[in-house]
Amino acid sequence: MGLDSYITLKDVVFSRSDRRIFNGVSVEIPRGKITAVMGPSGSGKTTLLRLVGGQLRPDSGSIIVDGQPIGELRRKELYKFREKMGMLFQSGALFTDLSVYENVAFPMRVHTKLPEDMINDIVLMKLEAVGLRGARKLMPSELSGGMNRRVALARSIALDPELIMYDEPFAGQDPIGMGVLVKLIRDLNSSMGLTSVLVSHDVQESLSICHYACIIADGKVIGAGTPSELQDHPSEQVQQFLNGHPDGPVPFHYPSSAATEDFGLAGGVS
């Protein structure tokens, strides 16, 4: 890629139970840029984020995040290292027993000894950045899905992380909510210089904001590059995914025996 990599995955193999999720995946994610990781449902996009965050360990291969081999860190070192990571979960994952304000203040209360008035200022700034300063007294159950995700975004940037990972940020959003999140991801990246990893299968939105993208399918990377490079990618599988063709290398029909057998026509039509 020729750029300074913040995250490097090299020949990563990972299985869950008997199922091989990644079979030698190598990806480089450049520092300070937005990288989209795309792929069909069940291709292991969220698993990739969990591997980068150290919640899962690969069977083999290496994952280097900011120069640190994440799979080799001890538990305490890993928790310390995660203070410079933020992650936006698909569900938002707000703490349901805390208000919006307390949710955003939570990482600061746990990891810093900042005075209360400073925590107050930072929480209000973060909520202002996502447009929800006025909602600080609400409980998570009173928020819409989009607001929930925006509060979670404010919480994930509370400690000014170097890396932020977005897990399906656009899933289930209406067009306005999606537009708001696209703007926020782009603005946060440019204003804070964050390294952003965006996992999604919303092709248009992802390609509109990312600097680089890679597509994962069948346990490996089938295409990577800038959005324009991907659009011209020669792989039929990449083109099928980007353009949403119902049939192609990924077949429309689930593998089955011959239709003539199932319909009882094996002996021919009489």
Place this chain on the structure above:
Amino acid sequence: MIDRIASFGRSGTDLVVSIGRAGRFLAGVLSGVPRPITGFPLLMKQLYSVGVLSLAIIVVSGLFIGMVLGLQGYTILSDFGSEAAIGQMIALTLVRELGPVVTALLFAGRAGSALTAEIGLMKATEQLSSMEMMGVDPLRRVIAPRLWAGFIAMPVLAIIFSMVGIWGGMLVGVEWLGVFEGSYWGNMQASVDFWDDVVNGIIKSVVFGFVCAWIAVYQGYDCVPTSAGISSATTKTVVYSSLAVLGLDFVLTAVMFGNF
């Protein structure tokens, strides 16, 4: 036949794996230096949730069990003209056995199931994962206060249960059936030994508290994060806790009062 043996063997290895995982989980929760400044408010909150909110069911159950013991005890003992020993019978039954055991069973049903469901739901809604990704260990932040709260609350609840039960027995035996009040309390005082009876009862409830809280938090943390998974984990908490309490009660009773 071979399939049956294989299935039996698989169940055995699954059980050993499960016990091993629960042991590692417990070691993870209990390891590390406690942080009183952050930990104490979390512990107090859980003590309120699993202890104070369980008081109503403990008090009401203790009262009725004490009253039933008074009624049954009077009926049996009056046949032998020994109804004056009713206080002694009620106190020993409650302090040694029914107090710790029934409290533990009620605790498993009310607080244990709630703990499992709460932790399971936190897992299903990715709250535990998000905590991990924020650099906060959920074992220390979420699980440990709940485990300690169960451990602390159980003996206190068992003592309250026994006290209310003894009072309930007095209401029936003395106030209703007319046993002499002096005999009720005097016989009790003469026959209940602080170390042999009261302390052994408290030791039982401490053990039950630890086991019930461990099962509850482990089932919640280890559950399949779906509605069916949480439902199954909650059921397992109540069933496993009840069986563990009854089995351990036999072992502890044999050790404490066996005199073989």
